[in-house]
Amino acid sequence: VTSTFISDFRSIKPKFLLKQEQAIQSLVRLRLQLKLRPEGWDEQTIETRIRRFGLANSQIETRGTEISDYVESNNSIDSFFKNGQVPSLEERMEFFKKRTNEVMNEFYDAREITQPSDIVHVTCTGYTAPNAAQELAANWAKKSNTPITVTNAYHMGCFASLPALRIAGGITRTHGGRVDIVHQEICSLHFDPQTLDPEQIVVQSLFADGHIRYSISCDADTHGFEVLALREEILPETSELMSWIPNRTHFAMRLAREVPVKIKHALKPFLQKILASAQISQSPDEIIFAIHPGGPKIIEAVENELDLTAEQTIESHDILRAHGNMSSATLPHIWQKILANPKRVDGQVVVSLAFGPGLTLSGSVFRLIHSHGSGSAR
Amino acid sequence: VTSTFISDFRSIKPKFLLKQEQAIQSLVRLRLQLKLRPEGWDEQTIETRIRRFGLANSQIETRGTEISDYVESNNSIDSFFKNGQVPSLEERMEFFKKRTNEVMNEFYDAREITQPSDIVHVTCTGYTAPNAAQELAANWAKKSNTPITVTNAYHMGCFASLPALRIAGGITRTHGGRVDIVHQEICSLHFDPQTLDPEQIVVQSLFADGHIRYSISCDADTHGFEVLALREEILPETSELMSWIPNRTHFAMRLAREVPVKIKHALKPFLQKILASAQISQSPDEIIFAIHPGGPKIIEAVENELDLTAEQTIESHDILRAHGNMSSATLPHIWQKILANPKRVDGQVVVSLAFGPGLTLSGSVFRLIHSHGSGSAR
Numbered sequence A, B: 001v002t003s004t005f006i007s008d009f010r011s012i013k014p015k016f017l018l019k020q021e022q023a024i025q026s027l028v029r030l031r032l033q034l035k036l037r038p039e040g041w042d043e044q045t046i047e048t049r050i051r052r053f054g055l056a057n058s059q060i061e062t063r064g065t066e067i068s069d070y071v072e073s074n075n076s077i078d079s080f081f082k083n084g085q086v087p088s089l090e091e092r093m094e095f096f097k098k099r100t101n102e103v104m105n106e107f108y109d110a111r112e113i114t115q116p117s118d119i120v121h122v123t124c125t126g127y128t129a130p131n132a133a134q135e136l137a138a139n140w141a142k143k144s145n146t147p148i149t150v151t152n153a154y155h156m157g158c159f160a161s162l163p164a165l166r167i168a169g170g171i172t173r174t175h176g177g178r179v180d181i182v183h184q185e186i187c188s189l190h191f192d193p194q195t196l197d198p199e200q201i202v203v204q205s206l207f208a209d210g211h212i213r214y215s216i217s218c219d220a221d222t223h224g225f226e227v228l229a230l231r232e233e234i235l236p237e238t239s240e241l242m243s244w245i246p247n248r249t250h251f252a253m254r255l256a257r258e259v260p261v262k263i264k265h266a267l268k269p270f271l272q273k274i275l276a277s278a279q280i281s282q283s284p285d286e287i288i289f290a291i292h293p294g295g296p297k298i299i300e301a302v303e304n305e306l307d308l309t310a311e312q313t314i315e316s317h318d319i320l321r322a323h324g325n326m327s328s329a330t331l332p333h334i335w336q337k338i339l340a341n342p343k344r345v346d347g348q349v350v351v352s353l354a355f356g357p358g359l360t361l362s363g364s365v366f367r368l369i370h371s372h373g374s375g376s377a378r
Helices: A020-032 A043-053 A089-107 A132-140 A161-175 A198-204 A259-277 A298-306 A310-323 A327-340 B020-032 B043-053 B089-107 B132-140 B161-175 B198-204 B259-277 B298-306 B310-323 B327-340
Strands: A004-012 A016-019 A062-065 A118-123 A149-154 A179-186 A209-217 A224-234 A242-246 A251-255 A288-291 A349-356 A360-369 B004-012 B016-019 B062-065 B118-123 B149-154 B179-186 B209-217 B224-234 B242-246 B251-255 B288-291 B349-356 B360-369
Touching: A004 A089, A004 A161, A004 A327, A016 A020, A020 A043, A020 A062, A043 A198, A062 A209, A062 A310, A089 A132, A089 A179, A089 A209, A089 B242, A118 A132, A118 A161, A118 A327, A132 A149, A132 A179, A132 B224, A149 A161, A149 B149, A149 B161, A149 B224, A161 A179, A161 A209, A161 A224, A161 A327, A161 A349, A161 A360, A161 B149, A161 B161, A179 A327, A198 A251, A209 A327, A224 A259, A224 A327, A224 B132, A224 B149, A242 B089, A259 A298, A259 A349, A259 A360, A288 A298, A288 A310, A288 A327, A298 A310, A310 A327, A327 A349, A327 A360, B004 B089, B004 B161, B004 B327, B016 B020, B020 B043, B020 B062, B043 B198, B062 B209, B062 B310, B089 B132, B089 B179, B089 B209, B118 B132, B118 B161, B118 B327, B132 B149, B132 B179, B149 B161, B161 B179, B161 B209, B161 B224, B161 B327, B161 B349, B161 B360, B179 B327, B198 B251, B209 B327, B224 B259, B224 B327, B259 B298, B259 B349, B259 B360, B288 B298, B288 B310, B288 B327, B298 B310, B310 B327, B327 B349, B327 B360
Parallel strands: A118 A149, A118 A179, A288 A349, B118 B149, B118 B179, B288 B349
Antiparallel strands: A004 A209, A004 A224, A016 A062, A179 A209, A224 A360, A242 A251, A349 A360, B004 B209, B004 B224, B016 B062, B179 B209, B224 B360, B242 B251, B349 B360
């Protein structure tokens, strides 16, 4: 089977940078401003509860958000929660459409960018048809005779970068060409202020927004990664522990406490199988690990279970600290960070691990290709 | 590039069969039963308007639905619109989850069915994570050491069977194995009774529910189709004409009158390009056409533009007449019908055409393989 390669990462920051203390304050403020505030929700009750269950800035320092309400205390002109009202799902989808179109245009605005054969559009936080990738393809069709083919990788949650690699890899193996994967996640669009449920307070102090683009091709002459293996497993009897379902106002998440424990137990055999299928002979302690920070305890649980050193997971911690959990956009940000780290050298193996509803345990094995013209060492 | 093959179609009928006259009556009745009925909506106004814009049974005779309210006039125990209330989006997603799980289990309940390596789950009418394919994979994981990998092909609309072939073809080319594609569309879940807009009356008298499963592999020794070409184009300046966006109660469709005209103009060059890429030498009048019946006028528009005979499109008319527009499940039902038609012989070329938001014009070229052991004639 022909190898596929990942390269040319470019991320675009959300409009607003939110410090974690500021985020905690805005979670309190948005509840106090609610037009239909539940009985008994006085300032002290709300603040106590948010501070008790919200993630402190020891793990997350900053997150990006597209929603001005999380950074500004006044009802500004572009306020989302107007007069304390909770927007309907259609208002959120409209917001998603507008902002993702802007970001998509920014991704393809650069003079040096050439036309991809395909775009795989990845999101679990906004569904419009047509979507931002289709709008871009329609515009591109005015000046090009070759169409851009758009494929959606939707509603798969945090691990969706790995199915996206499966889809994009299959496409470039079939007809060659450069398949761009574009992640657009606006998780903060779905934070519901009408709850003080501990699970939801964790979610609202953990998730964040992110946009990132990268390219897949069969071209070995690249600066990036060679994809050696992909694997996904769904763990039996865990389907109730995590879910993501659209409702009348937002997409609602269930993220149970038991998730890290369930995942932890499945890790060792999973790692063994994926390394075997990638035919890797390196010792595990020489491998770089890209771990999706699904919850505050996940990176730690993986490190403990697999006996990893801080050195092996440094980029995962860095991305969680600076960006929070950007759902499917998170792992690609970690990959971008690994490529930018001068300590990571050509030929090193990178194992990625991500988790989502199912519970799904998803992973990949890459080989780092650090210099142009080096090709594959395989 | 290795060829891929389609085989083993199995469809499962929705719970209720709805005659078109009965459907028209239920569209009237559900409006009369509305708890919050708009002013001026008396019986005569409603009936006149529904009969004026609803599709008569000259083109569609029956459609399948999972919702009992469309066939029964009483408020039965499993009534969806309880006491004339309009269900919220979360109630509809819950309904979707329950019913798709049942149907998925039925698809994989047969003793003779072996485990696929992958399932590509295709829908644009219900998004839950985990989904029915993931629940099935989780159950299967209890008795098998090899996981079933699930990939979503979501929110692409009526033409999604063709991206699903692109995804599944890439997967089986990458690692072999049998990739099952499972379509589950419950369009009637999203009929909003709170409107008398002509466009919406057309939608509610056209769309229907459908479930179908088939398999993709690199195994030429099959009874089915060889995939020779796939192509997708997005037409510039048409993005406003068709849309599909979740709102607080349902997924809402925009389907403008101009769609058939816009599509019609793009057909000839599209057909020329896709036949060229499939390296087909047959005369166009020997080709079978599978045309997605996106609207009442689409099949006719395609026939006129491409000069097709009734013989060439008979299965498309049959499926529209007996099932309505089942969104992404429609083309696979037409393919199943072509395979079952004894007049269609080994080696015949089948061109499929489907349309969706973008506007996207999507197509495929297959070669029919009518007897086991015949392999590919290519």
